[in-house]
Amino acid sequence: xxxxxxxxxxxxxxxxxxxNFWITLLTSSPSFKMPQRSPxxxxxxxxxxxxxxxxxxxxxxxTFLLVPVIAGxxxxxxxxxxxxxxxxxxxxxxxxxxxxxxxxxxxxxSTLYFVSRPRPVYLVDYACYKPPVTCRVPFSCFMEHSRLIxxxxxxxxxxxxxxxxxxxxxxxxxxxxxxxxxPPAPSMEAARKEAEMVIFSAVDTLFKKTGLEAKxxxxxxVNCSLFSPTPSLTAMVINKYKMRGDIKSFNLSGMGCSAGMxxxxxxxxxxxxxxxxxxxxxxxxxxxxxxxxxxxxxxLLPNCLFRMGGAAIFLSNRRSDSIRAxxxxxxxxxxxxxxxxxxxxxVFEEEDPExxxxxxxxxxxxxxxxxxxxxxxTTIGPLVLPASEQLLFLISLxxxxxxxPKWKPYIPDFKQAFDHFCIHAGGRAVIDELxxxxxxxxxxxxxxxxxxxxxxxxxxxxxxxxxxxxxxxxRMRKGNRVWQIAFGSGFKCNSAVWKCIKSIEIPTDGxxxxxxxxxxxxxxEVVKL
Amino acid sequence: MMAEVKSSRVKVPxxxxxxxSKPTAPGRVHKFTALDHAMGFHTGHIVFYYRRNPIRDGASxxxxxxxxxxxLSELLCLYPPVTGRLGRGADGNWEVKCNDAGxxxxxxxVCATLDEWLRYAxxxxxxxxxxxxDLPDDxxxxxxxxxxxxxxxxxxxxxxxxxxHMHADFTSATLLIKSWAExxxxxxxxxxxxxxxxxxxxxxxxxxxxxxxxxxxxxxxxIPSVRMGRATFKFSEAKIRQCLSKVHESCPDATPFDxxxxxxxxxxxRLKSPACDDDxxxxxxxxxDLRKRERDSIPYGYFGNAxxxxxxxxxxxxxQSDRLAxxxxxxxxxxxxxxxxxxxxxxxxxxxxxxEGGQYPPPFQLFGCELTCLSMENTISSEGxxxxxxxxxxNEKPIHVSYHIGNVGGEGLILVMPSPEExxxxxxxxxxxxxxxxxxxxxxxxxxxxxxxxxNGKQ
Numbered sequence: 001x002x003x004x005x006x007x008x009x010x011x012x013x014x015x016x017x018x019x020n021f022w023i024t025l026l027t028s029s030p031s032f033k034m035p036q037r038s039p040x041x042x043x044x045x046x047x048x049x050x051x052x053x054x055x056x057x058x059x060x061x062x063t064f065l066l067v068p069v070i071a072g073x074x075x076x077x078x079x080x081x082x083x084x085x086x087x088x089x090x091x092x093x094x095x096x097x098x099x100x101x102x103x104x105x106x107x108x109x110s111t112l113y114f115v116s117r118p119r120p121v122y123l124v125d126y127a128c129y130k131p132p133v134t135c136r137v138p139f140s141c142f143m144e145h146s147r148l149i150x151x152x153x154x155x156x157x158x159x160x161x162x163x164x165x166x167x168x169x170x171x172x173x174x175x176x177x178x179x180x181x182x183p184p185a186p187s188m189e190a191a192r193k194e195a196e197m198v199i200f201s202a203v204d205t206l207f208k209k210t211g212l213e214a215k216x217x218x219x220x221x222v223n224c225s226l227f228s229p230t231p232s233l234t235a236m237v238i239n240k241y242k243m244r245g246d247i248k249s250f251n252l253s254g255m256g257c258s259a260g261m262x263x264x265x266x267x268x269x270x271x272x273x274x275x276x277x278x279x280x281x282x283x284x285x286x287x288x289x290x291x292x293x294x295x296x297x298x299x300l301l302p303n304c305l306f307r308m309g310g311a312a313i314f315l316s317n318r319r320s321d322s323i324r325a326x327x328x329x330x331x332x333x334x335x336x337x338x339x340x341x342x343x344x345x346x347v348f349e350e351e352d353p354e355x356x357x358x359x360x361x362x363x364x365x366x367x368x369x370x371x372x373x374x375x376x377x378t379t380i381g382p383l384v385l386p387a388s389e390q391l392l393f394l395i396s397l398x399x400x401x402x403x404x405p406k407w408k409p410y411i412p413d414f415k416q417a418f419d420h421f422c423i424h425a426g427g428r429a430v431i432d433e434l435x436x437x438x439x440x441x442x443x444x445x446x447x448x449x450x451x452x453x454x455x456x457x458x459x460x461x462x463x464x465x466x467x468x469x470x471x472x473x474x475r476m477r478k479g480n481r482v483w484q485i486a487f488g489s490g491f492k493c494n495s496a497v498w499k500c501i502k503s504i505e506i507p508t509d510g511x512x513x514x515x516x517x518x519x520x521x522x523x524x525e526v527v528k529l
Numbered sequence: 530m531m532a533e534v535k536s537s538r539v540k541v542p543x544x545x546x547x548x549x550s551k552p553t554a555p556g557r558v559h560k561f562t563a564l565d566h567a568m569g570f571h572t573g574h575i576v577f578y579y580r581r582n583p584i585r586d587g588a589s590x591x592x593x594x595x596x597x598x599x600x601l602s603e604l605l606c607l608y609p610p611v612t613g614r615l616g617r618g619a620d621g622n623w624e625v626k627c628n629d630a631g632x633x634x635x636x637x638x639v640c641a642t643l644d645e646w647l648r649y650a651x652x653x654x655x656x657x658x659x660x661x662x663d664l665p666d667d668x669x670x671x672x673x674x675x676x677x678x679x680x681x682x683x684x685x686x687x688x689x690x691x692x693x694h695m696h697a698d699f700t701s702a703t704l705l706i707k708s709w710a711e712x713x714x715x716x717x718x719x720x721x722x723x724x725x726x727x728x729x730x731x732x733x734x735x736x737x738x739x740x741x742x743x744x745x746x747x748x749x750x751x752i753p754s755v756r757m758g759r760a761t762f763k764f765s766e767a768k769i770r771q772c773l774s775k776v777h778e779s780c781p782d783a784t785p786f787d788x789x790x791x792x793x794x795x796x797x798x799r800l801k802s803p804a805c806d807d808d809x810x811x812x813x814x815x816x817x818d819l820r821k822r823e824r825d826s827i828p829y830g831y832f833g834n835a836x837x838x839x840x841x842x843x844x845x846x847x848x849q850s851d852r853l854a855x856x857x858x859x860x861x862x863x864x865x866x867x868x869x870x871x872x873x874x875x876x877x878x879x880x881x882x883x884x885e886g887g888q889y890p891p892p893f894q895l896f897g898c899e900l901t902c903l904s905m906e907n908t909i910s911s912e913g914x915x916x917x918x919x920x921x922x923x924n925e926k927p928i929h930v931s932y933h934i935g936n937v938g939g940e941g942l943i944l945v946m947p948s949p950e951e952x953x954x955x956x957x958x959x960x961x962x963x964x965x966x967x968x969x970x971x972x973x974x975x976x977x978x979x980x981x982x983x984x985n986g987k988q
Contacts, residue, residue, distance in 0.1 A: 132599070133550035133551075133599070133602050134547070134550075134598040134599055134602050136548055136550065136552075136602075137548070138548055138552060138628075138629040138630070138631070139629075140614070140628040140629050140630040140631075141546055141548050141629070141630050141631050144546070144614075144630050144670045145546065147670050148670060170552075171552040171629065172552060180545040180546060181543055181544065181545045182544045182545060182546070185543070
């Protein structure tokens with residue numbers, strides 16, 4: 001495939017190694033080949049039943065243990081007869097004080113247990129920003145602007161075209177108004193306007209959907225990695241909606257695409273400290289000030305992939321909200337690889353030789369992402385996997401350690417633990433890599449791929465667009481568990497697990513309402529431009 | 530000389546691209562007809578002037594440009610060939626690859642009030658209100674349609690569109706702006722565009738002609754060596770009616786176009802030297818829009834060139850004899866006798882003159898190679914004209930609309946355009962070498978009709 005690419009390329013010479021690398025980085029996973037499957041059909045069916053039986057046995061082990069014991073006791077009691085039971089009871093010689101003390105002890109222990117349980121955190125509802133159609137950027141328009149602006153750098157233009165062709169994006173992704181100008185006009189005022197447009201629209205929709213009033217919000221968290229004005233975006237929201245003076249506000253900047261999960265974690269911790277509170281989390285990425293205007297190829301990539309988007313989420317720990325809440329937060333797991341130098345420099349904002357600042361992506365990105373994912377999985381596995389998978393993993397681990405290091409490591413089947421997966425739509429390669437690593441089917445990653453196609457890489461808010469997709473398709477059922485995974489600069493891998501606690505009807509509004517019927521679409525490997 | 534030293538009052542701070550609100554289906558290609566190719570040398574420019582900015586009040590977005598862009602994006606869904614890019618097809622002919630690339634939009638500020646501008650701005654300044662670019666050699670990233678929004682100091686607005694004449698003629702472009710205005714008012718589009726001509730060229734002998742307008746037209750491009758000037762005469766309905774009443778004795782069906790064309794033709798010919806050609810005949814090249822002239826003819830919505838060029842010749846003495854009624858009668862008879870078959874015959878001639886491999890002949894200089902007169906009568910009806918129906922806000926008509934053709938030859942061009950006054954009133958825009966314009970503006974017969982002079986530069 002790469003060979004044909006090079007032969008089809010223009011007469012200008014592009015450094016072979018460099019273009020090879022970038023295209024591979026974004027389009028295919030370098031480490032995996034598709035496993036060859038050739039078992040006999042009947043053999044595989046028998047294996048499936050064996051597996052099912054094993055899982056059922058191990059997962060309900062306690063039940064299997066207790067049921068015979070209880071049955072035994074009951075039979076014994078029936079055999080003894082009521083008189084014998086009465087004499088048995090009298091012989092125990094309980095006196096009043098002992099009974100009182102024991103009951104106090106029981107009450108004390110149960111109170112301690114209930115009080116020290118963490119408060120449940122409910123996700124009542126969320127709203128995603130839908131950009132106006134005037135911000136739409138079709139491929140031809142993007143390439144034309146690129147050619148007009150970088151008219152002296154045809155190599156860079158060709159590079160951008162290759163990336164765009166293989167990116168997995170569609171023709172309806174949006175860039176903010178300031179970037180539509182020739183040349184782009186990224187002033188601070190334009191950035192503020194974009195922030196207002198995205199954040200206020202998402203928060204307005206959220207308030208309307210849930211009936212929440214601004215004065216009831218106790219905690220406000222806004223995360224936007226690359227735009228951090230003074231006063232902060234949090235202050236901007238508080239000013240617009242006239243929120244209370246004692247609101248606890250936090251503005252997270254610089255934390256990359258996984259900042260959405262960090263905000264959720266922060267909200268959860270705060271909701272543990274403050275009883276009966278409401279938290280609003282706003283996740284977005286403001287593109288206007290960060291549109292790279294130079295010609296370094298490693299820095300042109302974000303221009304091709306990052307698009308406008310934002311989401312506002314309503315979290316609560318109030319008992320009254322538990323009735324109407326859609327999801328409950330089960331776990332948040334954060335993994336940071338920053339101690340490793342290579343991971344730290346993997347996604348780095350710096351100035352190019354001409355002094356133009358942009359975000360450069362290193363060549364080790366996929367490898368480091370894989371490592372970060374492994375750490376995260378290792379931590380989250382024991383929390384969510386059923387006993388059957390954990391046992392198998394333990395056996396495989398012990399076997400590799402003590403018996404034969406050459407045994408294949410057992411990759412736990414996360415499909416047992418979760419019904420839906422929301423993988424950050426960072427790029428086609430990220431989704432491909434995770435699909436192979438976690439052995440997910442096409443339907444599991446459909447939400448991620450379709451979000452990348454329709455909205456592009458909207459950074460921290462992409463997980464919410466994906467969740468919205470699953471709901472819009474009517475696939476979310478009560479009791480389903482969702483796993484949201486995000487990667488970000490640092491290098492971080494953060495994930496959250498939600499459980500659906502209410503049956504969700506297909507929404508009539510929302511970012512997918514006018515186009516969900518067209519999805520899923522078949523996204524070709526290479527779009528001909 | 531003064532005009533050259535003075536810097537333009539029009540400042541263009543920004544340029545962007547507007548795309549349609551829904552993506553175009555990929556792979557669509559719009560091929561140009563033979564006539565479109567023949568018109569390829571010229572460009573068209575239309576400026577709509579509005580007294581009050583129609584997009585500022587009651588708008589959903591803060592930025593003016595964004596309000597217009599929403600309705601424009603919706604309009605562009607109906608016009609995939611407008612948002613595409615030009616390129617040469619396999620047979621060497623021009624075609625549009627409908628690749629969804631969008632139209633360019635420019636925002637400009639004008640340091641003048643609308644009234645001041647309409648009275649004193651000259652043709653050169655009005656050029657700044659639109660984009661004047663010729664078809665480049667490699668147009669794959671060049672937008673064939675460019676829209677410029679000009680803000681005046683007093684709050685007035687001028688919406689200008691410029692395009693290659695290969696793509697569209699005045700009627701198509703006017704209907705595009707009118708449809709945009711209808712969408713902006715949330716009304717249904719009265720004339721949705723049609724991109725294919727209704728009938729197929731009939732190969733029967735009746736349509737084959739040994740010669741046509743094109744064979745006689747000079748295909749050498751003549752950039753005029755003298756400076757061209759422009760004058761705009763606005764005639765009121767009363768005066769036209771007066772003029773028509775004089776003509777109606779000999780020609781009862783004369784239209785305002787007939788009488789104005791006759792008047793200007795005779796006056797301009799007098800200013801030329803030599804006034805006529807060797808056989809003592811003076812000719813006028815007539816350009817008529819053929820839409821809807823007959824029952825089954827080309828519909829109004831056809832987006833492309835539906836113009837017919839023909840020549841009217843008359844003896845020099847008759848022309849210069851001041852017998853306006855007679856000349857008007859000749860014009861009327863000539864225009865009335867044009868049938869659709871002649872249009873198809875011209876097209877057949879062009880088709881028969883294709884080069885090896887199917888490439889159409891190169892474009893002709895159809896305007897101005899000899900004195901040309903263009904009529905838009907078929908877009909004017911008793912309910913008004915298409916031009917002045919382009920209202921972005923209910924009941925707010927444009928106060929003036931200017932039409933320009935680019936690359937006009939040195940013999941000049943007479944455009945008889947609709948007027949905001951409607952009815953029989955007309956606006957005549959004349960492009961001639963500068964010294965002839967000056968003399969024309971002093972002609973007593975024309976001044977006797979008391980026209981108001983617009984856009985004539987500081988007097």
